[in-house]
Amino acid sequence: MLTVNVNFVSHAYPIHIGAGLLDRTELFAPYLKGSSVALITNATLEPLYAARLKAALAPLGKELIQIVLPDGEAYKNWETLNFIFTKLLEAHADRKTTLIALGGGVVGDITGFAAACYMRGVPFIQVPTTLLAQVDSSVGGKTGINHPLGKNMIGAFHQPQVVIADTALLRTLPLRELAAGLAEIIKAGAIADAGFFDWIETNIDALNRGDEAATAEAVHRACGIKAQVVAADEREQGVRALLNFGHTFGHAIEAGLGYGAWLHGEAVGCGMVMAATLSQQLGLIDSVTQARLKQLIAAAHLPTQAPPLGNERYLDLMRVDKKAEAGQINCILLKRLGAALVERVADHNLCAALTASVQPDAVVKPNA
Amino acid sequence: MLTVNVNFVSHAYPIHIGAGLLDRTELFAPYLKGSSVALITNATLEPLYAARLKAALAPLGKELIQIVLPDGEAYKNWETLNFIFTKLLEAHADRKTTLIALGGGVVGDITGFAAACYMRGVPFIQVPTTLLAQVDSSVGGKTGINHPLGKNMIGAFHQPQVVIADTALLRTLPLRELAAGLAEIIKAGAIADAGFFDWIETNIDALNRGDEAATAEAVHRACGIKAQVVAADEREQGVRALLNFGHTFGHAIEAGLGYGAWLHGEAVGCGMVMAATLSQQLGLIDSVTQARLKQLIAAAHLPTQAPPLGNERYLDLMRVDKKAEAGQINCILLKRLGAALVERVADHNLCAALTASVQPDAVVKPNA
Numbered sequence: 037m038l039t040v041n042v043n044f045v046s047h048a049y050p051i052h053i054g055a056g057l058l059d060r061t062e063l064f065a066p067y068l069k070g071s072s073v074a075l076i077t078n079a080t081l082e083p084l085y086a087a088r089l090k091a092a093l094a095p096l097g098k099e100l101i102q103i104v105l106p107d108g109e110a111y112k113n114w115e116t117l118n119f120i121f122t123k124l125l126e127a128h129a130d131r132k133t134t135l136i137a138l139g140g141g142v143v144g145d146i147t148g149f150a151a152a153c154y155m156r157g158v159p160f161i162q163v164p165t166t167l168l169a170q171v172d173s174s175v176g177g178k179t180g181i182n183h184p185l186g187k188n189m190i191g192a193f194h195q196p197q198v199v200i201a202d203t204a205l206l207r208t209l210p211l212r213e214l215a216a217g218l219a220e221i222i223k224a225g226a227i228a229d230a231g232f233f234d235w236i237e238t239n240i241d242a243l244n245r246g247d248e249a250a251t252a253e254a255v256h257r258a259c260g261i262k263a264q265v266v267a268a269d270e271r272e273q274g275v276r277a278l279l280n281f282g283h284t285f286g287h288a289i290e291a292g293l294g295y296g297a298w299l300h301g302e303a304v305g306c307g308m309v310m311a312a313t314l315s316q317q318l319g320l321i322d323s324v325t326q327a328r329l330k331q332l333i334a335a336a337h338l339p340t341q342a343p344p345l346g347n348e349r350y351l352d353l354m355r356v357d358k359k360a361e362a363g364q365i366n367c368i369l370l371k372r373l374g375a376a377l378v379e380r381v382a383d384h385n386l387c388a389a390l391t392a393s394v395q396p397d398a399v400v401k402p403n404a
Numbered sequence: 405m406l407t408v409n410v411n412f413v414s415h416a417y418p419i420h421i422g423a424g425l426l427d428r429t430e431l432f433a434p435y436l437k438g439s440s441v442a443l444i445t446n447a448t449l450e451p452l453y454a455a456r457l458k459a460a461l462a463p464l465g466k467e468l469i470q471i472v473l474p475d476g477e478a479y480k481n482w483e484t485l486n487f488i489f490t491k492l493l494e495a496h497a498d499r500k501t502t503l504i505a506l507g508g509g510v511v512g513d514i515t516g517f518a519a520a521c522y523m524r525g526v527p528f529i530q531v532p533t534t535l536l537a538q539v540d541s542s543v544g545g546k547t548g549i550n551h552p553l554g555k556n557m558i559g560a561f562h563q564p565q566v567v568i569a570d571t572a573l574l575r576t577l578p579l580r581e582l583a584a585g586l587a588e589i590i591k592a593g594a595i596a597d598a599g600f601f602d603w604i605e606t607n608i609d610a611l612n613r614g615d616e617a618a619t620a621e622a623v624h625r626a627c628g629i630k631a632q633v634v635a636a637d638e639r640e641q642g643v644r645a646l647l648n649f650g651h652t653f654g655h656a657i658e659a660g661l662g663y664g665a666w667l668h669g670e671a672v673g674c675g676m677v678m679a680a681t682l683s684q685q686l687g688l689i690d691s692v693t694q695a696r697l698k699q700l701i702a703a704a705h706l707p708t709q710a711p712p713l714g715n716e717r718y719l720d721l722m723r724v725d726k727k728a729e730a731g732q733i734n735c736i737l738l739k740r741l742g743a744a745l746v747e748r749v750a751d752h753n754l755c756a757a758l759t760a761s762v763q764p765d766a767v768v769k770p771n772a
Contacts, residue, residue, distance in 0.1 A: 071730040125553040155726045185493040191524045358523045362439040
């Protein structure tokens with residue numbers, strides 16, 4: 037088992053990474069204080085893993101409240117959140133009840149936000165079941181739901197007590213979701229660690245086929261990078277914004293096509309290529325660096341060409357990004373492999389990058 | 405102008421108290437960082453005060469987003485909250501947009517919660533327009549909305565940048581709402597300051613007729629007491645629970661009758677009498693102390709007898725209180741005037757107090 041410690045001033049927590057951790061009672065035991073536990077998962081995962089997690093918790097003698105959500109990004113909304121609140125209130129969950137999120141980013145984000153708001157805050161534990169959730173949404177305490185006018189617009193910073201990332205759960209992950217997780221791993225290398233970027237290039241075939249040792253090392257290194265960045269900036273006032281590399285374009289793709297058409301990781305993969313193209317056009321990086329990033333994204337079976345939404349629509353969608361200020365769009369740009377910066381970018385520069393990134397006849401669904 | 409400073413470890417803010425503060429640009433100016441400001445109020449207050457507040461803000465040159473909510477506790481729910489989010493997103497409000505709550509407890513609580521969740525947190529300012537809001541909901545950072553299964557069950561701790569309590573706004577306050585505010589002022593004396601309790605007894609007639617000097621002093625002293633208590637316990641892990649004196653019974657009354665039938669302050673006023681009766685039955689205080697509290701509540705034109713919901717219904721409603729643990733009800737009890745404690749109370753003791761507090765033929769609406 038590998039462990040990354042996330043050290044915030046106000047709260048520290050460990051991320052445990054390894055095969056078979058779901059069954060290990062002793063990893064959960066230190067964090068369950070109250071008399072009840074709420075296990076929150078989705079309808080796809082419940083038959084696969086809920087019984088095992090319940091068996092792991094059974095020796096602890098807690099009352100178990102099970103809440104099963106519908107599966108999919110389309111349900112990351114207020115109605116689902118309120119369903120959780122209703123179930124918790126009906127079961128008389130109290131301020132010491134710990135919520136356990138068993139699932140991918142959607143289950144993790146919505147459960148974390150439910151934990152942030154239920155009775156103004158209860159503890160929660162993340163058990164991420166996708167590669168994307170293991171490297172991304174479990175680290176940093178961002179929780180939330182979507183609003184029809186913007187993704188993740190409503191949420192809170194709320195840190196888990198512990199993250200238990202069982203890499204054996206990834207064996208049942210569809211290949212498309214594996215690729216989506218690789219996008220965030222590549223991102224970590226691109227913005228913060230050129231040596232890790234090299235390592236991913238060398239090991240991309242092993243990662244593509246889900247090799248366990250390679251995957252565990254990638255999760256460990258990517259979580260370590262993210263933990264360092266977020267610990268320096270818990271509330272995203274500064275350096276943490278760099279973790280949004282690829283996300284300003286990516287969120288526009290997701291919103292423009294309708295949430296769920298592309299996976300988040302697919303949109304971020306493509307968004308990183310777009311941001312690299314913009315960085316090159318602005319003279320920050322050379323064409324070789326842009327090409328290396330684009331090639332690695334392609335090698336991870338992620339899309340590299342943006343869907344043709346129209347430049348105006350892209351700009352409108354990017355203006356509701358959380359990093360925007362007074363309608364001005366801030367982008368994360370590459371300085372070189374392993375280093376990034378935030379910069380306000382003029383509309384005409386964005387349009388040039390969008391035009392270069394869009395292939396008019398591109399197939400919109402990357403794996404359709 | 406009187407000022408109380410609320411000093412949290414993570415954040416300090418001032419509460420300014422005095423007549424005519426609504427018009428003073430310089431009280432708002434230090435706290436408005438972004439390029440836009442959202443003024444959030446309700447349909448009753450908008451025609452009374454919005455133009456004055458906008459005139460005060462005008463010299464600062466901010467884009468102003470006005471959001472008008474329907475008036476009433478019945479609207480302190482998700483639909484209203486989401487209406488705020490939609491308006492903010494449509495107006496491209498960003499992370500530096502400050503929300504200003506111009507209103508009573510409902511507007512303040514829902515605006516504060518919107519500020520806590522919009523883009524995972526934006527700054528906000530409280531301009532409380534009721535006596536209750538000036539002494540209670542503006543101090544301590546509790547924000548939230550109601551759920552059909554419980555009052556204030558969904559929320560966050562989110563501290564304002566500044567509270568501007570203009571006591572001249574209370575001149576238009578209905579007498580019933582003035583009395584509701586006195587309940588929280590009496591509470592502050594009862595749990596923490598016997599001298600202040602004496603002062604209220606002496607000045608109750610002046611307070612009842614809205615005498616400005618007496619009211620400003622009462623607000624200042626009650627806010628000072630509350631600020632001391634919450635600063636010692638920002639997240640309500642310990643001593644802060646004492647501020648809930650009267651609230652466990654009060655919340656049950658509000659939920660049992662349907663939110664809005666009794667005002668929050670009326671329910672808390674009656675709830676304090678019930679808690680004093682329970683304290684007496686448990687041998688903590690004598691009958692003279694119980695009678696003094698009951699008499700002061702009556703002198704403030706607040707109800708002293710509980711509506712006949714039935715003991716079982718009361719217990720059910722009290723079990724969803726946020727202080728309950730594993731279905732056990734915790735109550736705030738009086739040790740003497742000026743001192744309180746939290747204690748788990750057995751159902752049969754609660755039933756005895758409920759029976760003593762309920763007059764079967766009582767008129768349910770205190771001012772009907």
